[in-house]
Amino acid sequence: MDRTPKMPAPGLDGPTTVDTSPPLLDERTRRVGGAAPKVDDATRVDRKAPKSRGPASTGPKSAPPPSVGSILAETYVLVRLLGEGGMGRVYEARHTRITSKRFAVKMLHAERTRSPEALARFQREAEAAALIRSVHAADVYDIGRAPDGSPFIVAELVEGRDLGTVLKEHGRFHVTLATQIVMQLCDALEAAHRQGVIHRDLKPDNVILLGDVANPVAKVIDFGLSKVVDAEQALTQTGMIMGTPSYMPPEQARGEHVDHRADLYSLGAIFYELVTGTKPFNKPDAVATIAAVLIEQPPPPRALVPDVPEVVERVILKAMSKRADARFGSAKELSAALAGHSAPQSPPPVSPPAVGTTTDTHAAVTLPRYDLDKGRMQLAAFAAVAALAILAISTNMVLALVRTSRGSNGKVTAGEAVTVFFGIAFALSGPAAFGVRHVARSIWGDARQIGIAAGWIRAGTFALLIAYGSAALVVRLVDPLFAKSGAGIVWPVWEMLIGAVALGAGGVGVVRALGRGRGF
Structure with missing residues (x-):
């Protein structure tokens, strides 16, 4: 069965200079599901221009870089390129002796670890x-160096x-x-951290x-890469932010x-985006x-989404405290603060897979898709x-009430009808404007x-x-019966009843849809 990964190779989209560098991912990466990150997603900001330290000295200079078909350490055959960026490349690989075993080989560019200390x-x-x-x-299984000196990590292929x-x-x-995902x-x-x-670079x-x-399993990838690259870049460049x-x-x-509390801040920022739909x-x-990040406070999550529980908002804002000592002391402490707010059923226990394999229970998540333009x-x-129908029915009900108050021969002039129409339209314009404003500010981009x-x-x-x-049809059928019995009901009264039934049914329809549509 073809188990083609449905994601790009995040984590090796690499450091790049914000103001002048080209997109981080090339066309090959985009074809496997990725996209060039926006400038805001850049993973490095240089305050000063990098200083050259000369060519890398690791590995034989004549050796070409590995490519699809290459064999690393006589064990891993590179099957296809999954992604490429400033830090290196990610390949899918298979074991040379156990061909059913598959891996993700994350190969750093040789210049990223040019010194013995960096290696x-x-x-x-x-x-x-x-x-x-x-x-x-994600599990890490092996490390090594390619013939050209490029170091690589052999990790679990997470699909x-x-x-x-x-x-x-x-x-x-x-x-x-x-909350369930964050606790994972x-x-x-x-x-x-232990x-x-x-x-x-948690993101x-x-x-x-x-x-x-309903019960996804979340996996963090690329542990152990950011610190290595960060430290090596610090040897060659100043004013660098990774x-x-x-x-x-x-x-x-x-x-x-930074220490482990930097990851807790990043987790808080992810939590913020999960519950609000926007970055902090x-x-x-x-x-x-x-x-x-340095001088501003993010809008409280409940200011954007009022139904976020207060305890969840407190956890997010504490995790994102400007001062590290004001955050949670550990990920375990953060998770404990969320106890009782995750899904009632936790993910089923999953044993770590065998080397290079994935399990059938870890199929790709499938979520309902919403097209923004079509939805708008x-x-x-x-x-x-809905607005025209409510306006028309409400106008008809008011005119029927006026005719009823004037007796059986009561009539309404065209001028009175127009006045009633625009009066009701004006009365409804306030709630309508409030609804439009709420949609524009809260959900128009979601x-x-x-x-x-x-x-x-x-x-x-x-x-x-x-x-x-339906009500109008029923009235047409039963009105003659009332007339024959001598208990006739004047037609304006029927019109008011029909309008009331219709508006009530519309409200019930919305309430039932609310009950079915809430949640992700």
Whole structure:
């Protein structure tokens, strides 16, 4: 069975200079599901121009770089390129002797670890990452060096969808599912921090979702890479910031020493985006984002999404404290603060897979897709139809009331009808303007929420129109019976009853749709 990965190779989209460098990922990466990150997603900001240290001295200079078909350490055959960026390349590989075993080979460019100290650091970090024991962290199996001197890591081939792509396609998560995912990430971070491994570039692109939508398994990838590259770059360049601006803590943005609490800040920023659908500092470029990280406070999540529980908001804001000592002391402590707010059923226990394999329970996550432009058109169309129907029915009910008050021969002039029509339109314009403002400010950019809102209005509108037509038909049938019995009901009274039934049915339709459509 073809198990083609559904995500790009996040994590090796590499450091790049923000203001002048080309896109991080080339066309080959985009063809396997990736996209060139925006400037805000750059993973490095240079304050000063890099200083050259001359050519790399590792490995034979005549050896060509590995490519598809190459065999590394007489064990790993590179099958295909999954992604490429400033830090290196990611290949799918298979074992030469056990061909069913597959891996992700993450190969750093030789110049990234040009010194003996950097190679030793690479060795230590890879060994530490291999000691991480969590079903929510991708396993590291082996390390080595290619003939051209490029160091590589052999890791678990995680086949799923990265969280960044899911967020872009589907918008914010229901808070219960978001909490469940964050608690899984806490498990991975706690296991890594116990081994002294700090991720330093935790972001949605480095989280892969596996399993079904109701109970996904989250895995963190690329432990042990960021610190190695960061330290090596510090030997050659000054004023360097490593990480992704939208998710890096202030101390990392200042280029200072960071500890495990930097990862907790990044996790808080991910949690913020999961429950609100927007980054905590959503600025137009990396420099502006870093400035905001240093001096601004993000809008409280409940200011954007009022139904976020207060305890979840407190956890997010504490994790994102400007001062490291004001954050949680550990990922375990953060997870404990969320106890009781995740899904009632936790993910089933999963044993670490055998070397180079993936399990059938880890199929790619499939989520309902919402098209933003289509959703906006549907929302506008159904809202217009609903507004006209409510206006027409309300006007007819008021005119019927006026005719009833004037007796059996009471009539309403055209001028009076126009006056009533515009009076009701004016009365309804206030709530309508409030609704439009709420949609524009809160959900207009969220494809999922737009789709759900369009569904609510569609259900209410259909219920209203069907009820109006059905009630009118019933009245036409029963009115002669009332007239024959001598208990005739004047027609304006019938019109008021029909309108009331229709409006009530529309309200019931919206309420039922709300019950079905809430959640992610």
